[in-house]
Amino acid sequence: MRTVYRNASIFEGGRFVTGDLVVDGGRIVSVGGEAADGGADRTVDLGGLHLLPGLVDVHVHLREPGFTQKETIATGTAAAAHGGYTTVCAMPNLNPAPDSPATLGVELAAIGRDARVKVIPYGCITMGQRGAGELVDFAALALDVVGFSDDGRGVQSEALMEEAMRRAAAVRKPIVAHCEVDDLLRGGYIHDGEYCREHGHRGISSESEWRQVERDIALAERTGCQYHVCHVSTRESVELVRRARACGLAVSCETAPHYLLLCDEDLQEEGRFKMNPPLRSRADRDALREGVLDGTIEVIATDHAPHTAEEKSRGLAGSAMGIVGLECAFPLLYTYLVKPGMLTLERLVELMSLNPRRIFGLGGGLQAGQPADFTVMDLGAEYEIDPAAFLSMGHATPFAGWRVGGRTMLTVVDGREAYRDPAFGR
Structure with a gap:
């Protein structure tokens, strides 16, 4: 399936630029710029969120x-x-x-x-x-x-x-x-x-x-x-x-x-x-x-x-x-x-x-031809760290109750969604 992730602040060439990311068959097709509409099975508007490797x-x-x-x-x-x-x-x-x-x-x-x-x-x-x-x-x-x-x-x-x-x-x-x-x-x-x-x-x-x-x-x-x-x-x-x-x-x-x-x-x-x-x-x-x-x-x-x-x-x-x-x-x-x-x-x-x-010689990254492994962050989201919301079975952290900014909205591995925040629309 060919997916276009639009309107993101993408980490490209060591800096963040506004553009689109195109994924097809679990791999990155293109990074940055404005992707053409034709041929996409799915389009996801990221609304300016940060897209990181x-x-x-x-x-x-x-x-x-x-x-x-x-x-x-x-x-x-x-x-x-x-x-x-x-x-x-x-x-x-x-x-x-x-x-x-x-x-x-x-x-x-x-x-x-x-x-x-x-x-x-x-x-x-x-x-x-x-x-x-x-x-x-x-x-x-x-x-x-x-x-x-x-x-x-x-x-x-x-x-x-x-x-x-x-x-x-x-x-x-x-x-x-x-x-x-x-x-x-x-x-x-x-x-x-x-x-x-x-x-x-x-x-x-x-x-x-x-x-x-x-x-x-x-x-x-x-x-x-x-x-x-x-x-x-x-x-x-x-x-x-x-x-x-x-x-x-x-x-x-x-x-x-x-x-x-x-x-x-x-x-x-x-x-x-x-x-x-x-x-x-x-x-x-x-x-x-x-x-x-x-x-x-x-x-x-x-x-x-x-x-x-x-x-x-x-x-x-x-x-x-x-x-x-x-x-x-x-x-x-x-x-x-x-x-x-x-x-x-x-x-x-x-x-x-x-x-x-x-x-460690792991390869990958946000380049055309690489596996579509990336995460989308909302750096404007603010909340307190609550171990009860962790998906891990372990909850012990000295940072419980700390106020933070930055929330994972979407994690994609080999082109498939491994995590999606409930507040992030489809």
Whole structure:
């Protein structure tokens, strides 16, 4: 079916221009300008709304197989479409963990059956996703995964990580690392800062993150492996990545909206403020913002990590680590970084769509011949974040009640509607 989306503010050539988008057979035919009326099976007037390339999240936890009491492929990808995402990359802390073609096949079957958006899984680095022991067969998994990660655990052995990088480089896939030195955790669960000391909690040091980032960058230089750091939260990690990029290494990193908008001064004694890495200091938050502005941090991912309400009801000390983010990431960043002038809308699109596509070799974008993956946003819509309206099974977010602008009105994947706001007419 040939569809013409008329009168949109379309992201084209790095800027927004008024024009039309034509889709036929699940692919983009033309972008911008005024499309001819003839031959269209359907015309959708967007009334000047913003049309963006589909957002991409390279760090989500969809929980299936193994933990469907927290989230499923169906609910997680419904949440992704609700947030404007057309592609997500699923982390491997599952049961069974995707550490062989057989176990990966269980996840792929669920994706093929239930996914509303494109889902590309990660393979484990180690068997059982233990961060230790035996490495997976990288070559056997490479064709079906976006990269290799043991997210949730740092690979503790330097020798094991070096060999993993060599094997990943041989199959031309990135190592995507959760950086955490177990010996430096010491039972901590929030940032080792002033709030932690004043309220009698146990702290996670910044060194537990940046020390492993430092080690891995040296290994990436030695092996030639493409290396991506998950959920960077400390100023030291930002500086290490900055230096690596200045040396021309194939090193990249991501951070998440909560690390850019919150710090440990914002903590409350509730599980919705608990995640790993934890909310760090104001100085760390400011360094992350600077890293986004100067291009050191190229990707913003959500680390969407749903848990049951009971698991998140035990306060800071007892709750499970992880918050949800797919359905509020874009409006939060648009409202609190773009609208105040800290970041341009075009730069936000790069961070949430173009850069992850480029770094992870995902292709796509708003060009003729590419899959019709895009999202339509009403940047004038204002509302409060209400977790009860989420399509995710997880509702724990520190941003509940925040006032935001920007609402997903339509998400299209391969030319089909994956999400349509009830208020958006046909």
